[in-house]
Amino acid sequence: MDLNSIYTQLIMEHNKSGHNKRALCNPDVCERGHNPSCGDDITLELKLNGNIIEDASFEGVGCAISQASTSMMIDLIKGKTVDEALEMVEKFLGMIKKEITDEKELEKLGDSIVLQNISNMPARVKCAVLSWHTLKEAVS
Amino acid sequence: MDLNSIYTQLIMEHNKSGHNKRALCNPDVCERGHNPSCGDDITLELKLNGNIIEDASFEGVGCAISQASTSMMIDLIKGKTVDEALEMVEKFLGMIKKEITDEKELEKLGDSIVLQNISNMPARVKCAVLSWHTLKEAVS
Amino acid sequence: MLNFDPEKLKKDFPIFNQEINGRPLIYLDNGATTQKPNQVINEIRRYNETSHGNPHRGAHQLSIRATEEYDNAKEKVKSFINAKSIEEIIFTRNTTESLNLIAYSYGMEFIKENDEIVIAISEHHSNIIPWQKVAKDKNAILKYMYLDEEGRIPIDEIESKITSKTKLVSIAHMSNVLGTIHPIREIIERAHELGAVVVVDGAQSTPHIKVDVQDLNADFYVFSGHKMLAPMGIGVLYGKKELLENMPPFLTGGDMIEYVYEQDATFAPLPFKFEAGTQNVEGAIGLGAAIDYLQSVGLNEIEKYEKFLVEYALNKILDIPYVNIQGPKDLSMRGGIISFTIDDVHPHDISTILDSYGVAVRAGHHCAQPLMRYLELPATARASFYLYNTKEDIDQFIEGIKNVRKWLGYGS
């Protein structure tokens, strides 16, 4: 396992910056996601305009992986339709499970492509996928 | 382990003869002894005359070792006082535990001295001592 | 013909590299516990030497490896009995704990006053006493199905005992005393028609015949590792997911929780809900290795071979006039277990005498006192076979039997 491939510049920045970590006023959707075994606990908030995710944010505690993964996801889905967002979730989960490996396909995942190798750290996979599962719960 | 030292002529005879295996009429003492784990189950009956064990017998089921040991014990205690019988019990148990090894001492145990080596067969010790424990329960 | 060579296979089992009382060890007490092949012994050692950690609890390498190996063992069990998912596979200590789990959790929750629990008179104590306790605590009724003279459960006994009052039936797939393979398909069908759940005690069947829990449609199926070449201290509870999901936890503590508050707790999803505290990872890994071994030989082959051994043994025994056999005569209804008595000789003496010939058999009530009382026998001797036994083992066993009466002073 190469720590460099996990704790990348991007993860560090997302983890530290917290630009998506805030409360939305009157969100349309609010969903809590948690990993009881490791204590990661996030609340995802969405503002919808029809079918479009107009704004999104999160609050809560967790490790760098879960915080960065959540932040990167939010960057990705803002302005997308709910269906497009759900497609992203499937693509992301497919990448984690190594079912999707085509570079072209994965590029659509933006920053979160850096989590591609998290399956080399099985104990941390749960951290990486937490927010994506939470989004799925929230909108489907 | 040498089978010859356990299944001796004497054991065989006591097991087969059944001369002490019968019911007494109106026994003064009647005590059941059993080994739940192997199913040995005997009932010891005594007829007392004052302090003297005038007659004794047993009924029940069990393996050759327990049946013979019971029969040999009965031969030994008939006509003895209760205290003498209890002394025999202690001597017998001492022999089994290898605490008493003096030949002279052990001779007083009559036929049952053949059970001296039963401790080489730990699974059968319980069978050998059953009736002796039962006698102790019955009279003390 | 057989696709394996029992003589060669026996070499995998180091226990046979020794003499007992100056004779080669002939181990015919497989119904009590089985021996381990090098493949299992070495796996346990490998785990201990390279991969031991506390699973599900850490982010470091050893914990991750232990988690993977534990989960992998569970996958093997799942495939072995064809469960739908590993959520339906709970690791326990042994069959006894599996049955207690069902009794304490399912029984205490779902059995109500005047409900009926049906078991067979031939059950092992582990499949009797937990139900006595449920019946007593809940004012329910514990009913017995009795056997015919060949140790089988007659169809009309099934039909008269399993009724609309029955809420639970618990039955051994194979009797550990008689070797009878019970008609569990019929029992399960009847019980399901009447709305009862069925627990199958597979302690004696799982090691010896191919078990498919979905095909049988069993609601619960339980067994022990140590009777199928695996270590002691590991057992299995299979349960249908819908049932397990609705059951309260049994043992509580570490790892089976979601959130714990001062006065309350919420519980982890299946299968973790039922696995409290640090599990026996090396036991699970040993069980996985045992399953690999059994599958490399093939369960159908094992069953066929044991039938051959039983037939071979029975033919010889039936020639000896003073030996009496319990259980079905029909080979298709029995597994590799022969319970017998010898005229005028108590079973304990049989066992001790056979031991001096290097032959290990059990004697006693085999944890089935109600059956013994029903058969009006104080005890029996029992020979039980497994894949490493050979024709020569049986010959030696028969030779020993023929000598028993002599030792007790009866002309043969």
Next chain:
Amino acid sequence: MLNFDPEKLKKDFPIFNQEINGRPLIYLDNGATTQKPNQVINEIRRYNETSHGNPHRGAHQLSIRATEEYDNAKEKVKSFINAKSIEEIIFTRNTTESLNLIAYSYGMEFIKENDEIVIAISEHHSNIIPWQKVAKDKNAILKYMYLDEEGRIPIDEIESKITSKTKLVSIAHMSNVLGTIHPIREIIERAHELGAVVVVDGAQSTPHIKVDVQDLNADFYVFSGHKMLAPMGIGVLYGKKELLENMPPFLTGGDMIEYVYEQDATFAPLPFKFEAGTQNVEGAIGLGAAIDYLQSVGLNEIEKYEKFLVEYALNKILDIPYVNIQGPKDLSMRGGIISFTIDDVHPHDISTILDSYGVAVRAGHHCAQPLMRYLELPATARASFYLYNTKEDIDQFIEGIKNVRKWLGYGS
């Protein structure tokens, strides 16, 4: 000075013959589970290769040997904790099962409505949830003793919580998160004065400090083999004979009975009454071998050595400004466990990063969520030591800690 050489002793443990992520393995997760020396691994192998049988059930050689070895292991446990007799030693699966046994058997029988059960806020989930269940089923009250800022139970907390209403106190001898050694003598004295029984969770103490149950006057004392060099799947329940004798059985089935009738059963004497089904003989033998090993080093030596390691580690850690330590500062009140956090870094990241340096520590709630909530921490990282750890291990650990923040982009 020490009477053993940790470097030499480490060679007994084959797990250390490997590298983790290209570095020597530094195992500091001993609070979760410990590694096994060759002496234990070989004993298990020897048993499996020469002496395996089902104990207490047969008259043949292997069954006799298994019985003797099992009983012998129990004798070793008895001496190890100085119990009065082996009747007071029950083998279980682990600490969790031991605690559940007490809760189900003693708790459900003797705790009545409005009775109070007292535990500490720092308990492991295995010493919380069983009591929640008893309290709920019996309408009893579960009360917590809270800790001071150094993780100790203040005397006035003991006195105000343990009252004449208290029927049972259950308390860890050593906290698995804080390392605090609780004042169990004082707690036991107070409880006994007021007529309550005391359960001591010795999961973390038994492996590391000399335990004398008679001297402590504990009513119950429980621990796990896998935290003291022994196999998984074996645990111990010590209970005073008078108490165990009056308790109903917990798990029921084979071997714990005297007579079984269709509707009723009578039970075997102690300790068998509480040991249902086939026991983990190889686990017991492994535990016996582990006890031999620990005693050959000496528990007092181990305790002394661990104090040295903790002191050495704490001195270095306290120099690092962004590392925060939980638990008592006073070394005489703590064992070889250090829970810590690093500013701005989640404990899971600490554990993953240290792992890449070959250092195994745990991160999370350590099965003590109520304590975490009380400390207002989502999680901690935990290093826990044992006799095979060395000064160099600590140096490597500290080296790793110093690098953690860099990986997350914070200037050291």
